[in-house]
Amino acid sequence: xxxxxxxxxxxxxxxxxxxxxxxxxxxxxxxxxxxxxxxxxxxxxxxxxxxxxxxxxxxxxxxxxxxxxxxxxxxxxxxxxxxxxxxxxxxxxxxxxxxxxxxxxxxxxxxxxxxxxxxxxxxxxxxxxxxxxxxxxxxxxxxxxxxxxxxxxxxxxxxxxxxxxxxxxxxxxxxxxxxxxxxxxxxxxxxxxxxxxxxxxxxxxxxxxxxxxxxxxxxxxxxxxxxxxxxxxxxxxxxxxxxxxxxxxxxxxxxxxxxxxxxxxxxxxxxxxxxxxxxxxxxxxxxxxxxxxxxxxxxxxxxxxx
Amino acid sequence: xxxxxxxxxxxxxxxxxxxxxxxxxxxxxxxxxxxxxxxxxxxxxxxxxxxxxxxxxxxxxxxxxxxxxxxxxxxxxxxxxxxxxxxxxxxxxxxxxxxxxxxxxxxxxxxxxxxxxxxxxxxxxxxxxxxxxxxxxxxxxxxxxxxxxxxxxxxxxxx
Numbered sequence: 001x002x003x004x005x006x007x008x009x010x011x012x013x014x015x016x017x018x019x020x021x022x023x024x025x026x027x028x029x030x031x032x033x034x035x036x037x038x039x040x041x042x043x044x045x046x047x048x049x050x051x052x053x054x055x056x057x058x059x060x061x062x063x064x065x066x067x068x069x070x071x072x073x074x075x076x077x078x079x080x081x082x083x084x085x086x087x088x089x090x091x092x093x094x095x096x097x098x099x100x101x102x103x104x105x106x107x108x109x110x111x112x113x114x115x116x117x118x119x120x121x122x123x124x125x126x127x128x129x130x131x132x133x134x135x136x137x138x139x140x141x142x143x144x145x146x147x148x149x150x151x152x153x154x155x156x157x158x159x160x161x162x163x164x165x166x167x168x169x170x171x172x173x174x175x176x177x178x179x180x181x182x183x184x185x186x187x188x189x190x191x192x193x194x195x196x197x198x199x200x201x202x203x204x205x206x207x208x209x210x211x212x213x214x215x216x217x218x219x220x221x222x223x224x225x226x227x228x229x230x231x232x233x234x235x236x237x238x239x240x241x242x243x244x245x246x247x248x249x250x251x252x253x254x255x256x257x258x259x260x261x262x263x264x265x266x267x268x269x270x271x272x273x274x275x276x277x278x279x280x281x282x283x284x285x286x287x288x289x290x291x292x293x294x295x296x297x298x299x300x301x302x303x304x305x306x
Numbered sequence: 307x308x309x310x311x312x313x314x315x316x317x318x319x320x321x322x323x324x325x326x327x328x329x330x331x332x333x334x335x336x337x338x339x340x341x342x343x344x345x346x347x348x349x350x351x352x353x354x355x356x357x358x359x360x361x362x363x364x365x366x367x368x369x370x371x372x373x374x375x376x377x378x379x380x381x382x383x384x385x386x387x388x389x390x391x392x393x394x395x396x397x398x399x400x401x402x403x404x405x406x407x408x409x410x411x412x413x414x415x416x417x418x419x420x421x422x423x424x425x426x427x428x429x430x431x432x433x434x435x436x437x438x439x440x441x442x443x444x445x446x447x448x449x450x451x452x453x454x455x456x457x458x459x460x461x462x463x464x465x
Contacts, residue, residue, distance in 0.1 A: 020428040023447045024435055031442055048448040051426040056418050057463070059376070059402040060411065062325045064461040068422075071453055118456045168382035179386045205344045209379030212414040217377065220348035286442070 012139060014084035014130070015076050016044040017094070019242075020052050022086050025250070026242035028286030029086055032271035033132055035285060039148070039278050040140045044084070047075055053085075055093035069097030070111050074123040082128040084135055088241035091131040092165035095172055101125045131166055133240045133270060134176060137184045142191040150279035151301060153194040158273065159234040160185040160196050161225070161248070163241040164205050188270060189238060192277035200228040206247040216258075222247040223255045226263045235297055236266040238273055245269065249291050266294045276301060313364035320404065321361060327400030332390040333358045339384035339394050345377055352377040354384060354394050361401065370405040376412050423464040426451035 022030050037044055054068030072094060076083050085091035101108050102125040115121040130138075136145070162182050170179040177184050182203070189196040207221030226248065229237055237248055249267035256262050267290065275285040276298075287294050321327040339354040340346055346353060352374050361369050369375065378398040385395050406415070421428050431449045439446060458464035 018447065023431065023439065023444075024429040027439070027442055027444065030444060034444075046445045048446060049451065050448075051451050051454055052422055052428060056428055057415075057422065059399050060406045060415055060419065061461050061463055062399060062403055064457060064463060067457045067461070068454060071457065114457075114460055118460055119453050164379075164381040164383075169385050179382075201344075203383075204347075205379050205381035205383070207344075207379060209381065210345065210377055212418065213373075213376045213412060217345060217349050217351075218379075221344055221379070224348065 012041055013043045013045065013081055014135065015047055015079055015081045017047075017050055017053075017072070017076075017083045017085040017087075017090055017129075019050075019085065019087040019090040020056075021242040021246070026086075026245055026269070028272060028289040029242055029245070029269040031284075031286040031289075032269060032275050033086055035280055036136075036271045036274045036278060037132075039275075039280070040136075040145070042135060042139065045079065045081060047079065049075055053087075053090040053093040054097065055089045058093070065093070066097050066100065066107070067111060067114055069094050070101060070115055070123050071119060071121065073098055073101070073125075073127045074115060074121040076127045077123055082130060084130050084132050086132050086240075087243065088131060088163050088165040089243060091129060092168075092172070095129040098125065098127055098129055099172060131240070133166060133185060133188065134173070136188060136270075136274070138176075142187045145188065145191040145274065146193070149191070149193050149277045151193075151277055153192050153273075153277055153301060156194040156235045156297070156300065157197045157233065158189050158194050158236055158238045158268075159199050159229040159232060160189055160202070161206070161237055161239040161244055162203060163239060163244045164209075166240060185238070185240065185270065189273065192274055194273065194277070197232050197234055199232045199234070201225060206241075206244040208243040208247045211247070218247065219251060219255050219258055222251060223259050226252070226255065226265060229265060230263055234265070235300070236268050236273075236294070238268050238270050240270050252292055264292060266290065266292045266297050268294070308363065308365070312367075314366040315364045317364045317366040317369075318362050320366075321397070321400055324400035324403055326393065326396030326403075329390070329392045330358065330361065330397055330400075333362065333392045334390060335359055336389060338387050338389060339392075342383050342387055344381055344383065345379050349377075354378070354398070357401075358392070358394070358397070369401060370408055371410050373412070375401050375405060376415075419458065419463055423455045423458050425449075426454040 054065035058065040167177040186196040207218035211218040436446045
């Protein structure tokens with residue numbers, strides 16, 4: 001993959017791309033992301049017609065995956081704004097398709113012939129795609145975020161989970177993060193005043209990618225990380241992808257049963273943590289929707305600020 | 307024991323002509339991929355080095371019909387570390403694309419294709435979901451689109 005020219009997110013207006021999982025199974029992520037964006041002056045525009053990013057069928061048919069991504073990119077191009085995704089797989093898939101279509105003229109021609117005859121659409125190949133975490137890091141910036149923190153979270157210990165498609169393949173994201181030693185999520189956690197703690201296998205995959213094919217393998221992968229995070233006595237795991245959340249939060253009970261243990265580890269989406277630091281109420285951040293109760297965590301925060 | 311008479315020496319060329327499979331012949335079997343693989347960490351049923359070696363030897367039927375090619379979690383750890391730029395997750399997808407064409411599609415993937423064809427997304431959005439979204443002050447999401455069915459039809463994945 002060719003290295004892309006320096007591409008940062010200079011704008012404050014984005015098309016919010018929800019994908020399949022967020023609007024159905026991770027409402028707390030969407031609610032909190034919209035809230036903190038509003039606080040930080042980042043504006044989201046909605047396109048209800050966005051569909052699946054294409055990622056789920058990349059393994060079945062690479063071209064169909066590109067065409068599905070191109071449909072979304074074409075919708076975005078019409079609005080003339082960059083895309084901001086909440087899901088790391090959507091971000092990776094759309095960024096990869098945008099990159100391939102931009103680089104390969106023959107592919108662009110074929111995509112446009114099919115977009116035009118099948119859907120009456122066109123895509124020139126000029127839509128930048130960013131993950132919300134990268135927008136927070138590059139547009140809002142850790143320093144500016146730290147200046148707006150209103151609640152003291154310094155006693156809290158969070159285990160960051162980067163997941164895979166937010167940093168890799170690193171060439172696709174212009175090495176915004178070192179894939180072997182990423183720092184952006186740690187820095188964003190530290191910007192809230194809380195502690196970002198190290199733990200074994202911090203960069204390991206959640207297993208979500210094989211959940212549909214072999215549940216036992218997927219659960220075993222997630223269990224390893226839950227175990228490592230428990231060893232470090234984290235108050236919660238902090239992540240940025242709805243599928244990682246399905247593995248560590250939605251499936252936590254299942255993992256506890258399968259492995260005969262108990263974690264009760266709260267799992268927050270980063271915007272939920274950021275929102276708490278900015279002084280937003282737990283209810284405004286969808287904390288009630290978290291499967292693993294966050295009551296103890298919230299109590300700790302309230303004790304500190306009273 | 308491998309019987310050389312059953313090997314298809316053109317298999318590697320077939321893979322190399324598939325998007326994502328271009329670099330398969332660069333593999334020198336160092337095993338960096340397997341050493342850092344998070345799937346391999348929990349099961350010995352997945353071993354990327356072994357799969358690539360089998361593909362290079364021409365064990366076409368064994369590779370295409372096996373479940374192990376579908377066990378790559380696409381985490382891209384090996385993609386970043388491979389000294390030969392074999393781009394293993396993309397290579398696995400190239401092999402899976404061939405397997406799908408030859409009729410070896412796992413049931414789980416068939417289900418996903420049906421969902422995408424019906425709703426344009428993996429999880430259906432009904433009035434119930436949009437009502438729930440409204441209660442949380444979230445804007446509605448389009449429940450259904452025929453566009454994805456058209457795309458899947460175009461590539462022969464939907465009738």
